[in-house]
Amino acid sequence: MLSKRIIPCLDVRDGKLTKGVKFKGNIDIGDPVEVARRYYEQGADEIVFYDITASSEGRDIMIDVVKRVAETIFIPFSVGGGIRTLEDMRKVILAGAEKVSVNSGAVENPKIISEGAVAFGCQCVVLGMDVKKVNKSAKIPSGYEIVIQGGRKYMGIDALWWAREAENLGAGEVCLNSIDADGTLEGYELELTHLITTNVKIPVIASGGAGKKEHLRDVLTTAKADAALIASIVHYGTYTIAELKEFLSGNGVKMREAW
Amino acid sequence: MIAIVDYRAGNLTSVARALQYLNVPCVITDRAAELRGADRVIFPGVGAAGEAMRNLKEKRLTGCIRELFESGKPLLGICLGTQVIFEYSEEDNRTPCLGIIPGGVKRFPEGMTEKDDPLKIPHMGWNRVAFRRNHPLFAGIPGNAEFYFVHSYYPAPSEDSDIAGETDYGIRFASAVARRNLVAVQFHPEKSGRFGLQILENFSRWDGSHAQ
DSSP states (O other), X not given: OOOOEEEEEEEEETTEESSOBOOTTOOXXXXXXXXXXXXXXXXXXXXXXXXXXXXXXXXXXXXXXXXXXXXXXXXXXXXXXXXXXXXXXXXXXXXXXXXXXXXXXXXXXXXXXXXXXXXXXXXXXXXXXXXXXXXXXXXXXXXXXEEEGGGTEXXXXXXXXXXXXXXXXXXXXXXXEEXXXXXXXXXXXXXXXXXXXXXXXXXXXXXXXXXXXXHHHHHHTTSOOSEEEESHHHHTSSSOHHHHHHHHHHTTOOOOXXX | OEEEEOSSOSTHHHHHHHHHHTTOOEEEEOOHHHHHHSSEEEEOOOSOHHHHHHHHHHXXXXXXXXXXXXXXXXXXXXXXXXXXXXXXXXXXXXXXXXXSEEEEEEEOOTTOEETTEEOOSSEEEEEEOEEOSOOGGGTTOOTTOEEEEEESEEEEESSGGGEEEEEEESEEEEEEEEETTEEEESSOGGGSHHHHHHHHHHHHHOOOXXXX
């Protein structure tokens, strides 16, 4: 039986973590490679890196980070943020990432999904979706709309339609981020997660809102997500990944127990 | 020296990085002479069977891989590398493959469920492998270890004696096969943490002798 995955997300700018990460009994560490190693040792099932660098110099630094991560941890990891071209994808994959995540780049140019799937295989291409709840309408029948630029720009695209479209184009996985829930620490958007994961055949990673261990249980059971993305809940030392997994295992969620 | 077969199929560098981490010398090559000269050969791969077979033929490596198996050299197949050692794959309108192990590679059936929930395809993530025998490659792996999988097609050996390990995902399938000097796994040892690295390390010491 397949285990549900727990996936810490690290935001990187100019090669450094943008939020401090505290491990119990340790001070903040700003090196993404070092933090990735710690999460790997603590039982993370996968790691997501999100590059929020603006400059091209910063992007080269990120490729160097990816290379060092690939020499350090031996679990899958994905890299997203600013991926717009096949060449962007190629650089990240050649540097050692298992998967590459496209978000606004795919909204602007959906062909990048199919081109990436042909060039590197479906399993490499993750569609990142930023979603906000809106009133249901003829244009947005699910009541969930695709947004970009951190939620500032509404794209007039229905989230459910887009997830299915991306699946047809060859995406291997969806990383579904609720902008409404993101940063609240009040729990994942369960309704949205359930809607998407039960209407596509590819795995769905739920993102945004994890603040308590019960939130992970709810999104992985009630909302049927295949994986849960986490950030603050582990970065600030509230729980270790091992503690979250132990709680989830005890609550009937199938977890990878040994690492 | 371990040679990693280069047939333009995906994860070659991640296998090499895992071996480098273990301080095991390795080379990525598409030259038959270099493959024949290596102590051991890893046949990796990510992608589709049709393209893989086209690339192997183009590089004139199909005969070489069969020859390596016949010569008794320790061989490790990974993921797509495992799939193309069978007689055929259902992928890409039934692709004829190398035929080293009798049997085929089949697509997971549509409509698989677990506890009433539909199962996703690809089978992506961590799952257990019930190892059937005491093979030297799986020494030191605890029973609750899990490995990282990502695939939509699964190996279906026709001879039961070739099955070395099984995994449940809607159906029970052969996630590890072993015959003489060949071991082939559907999961990715190079992406399966400590236990995956253990398998690679075991392989780096294996002389290809029969399992007990």
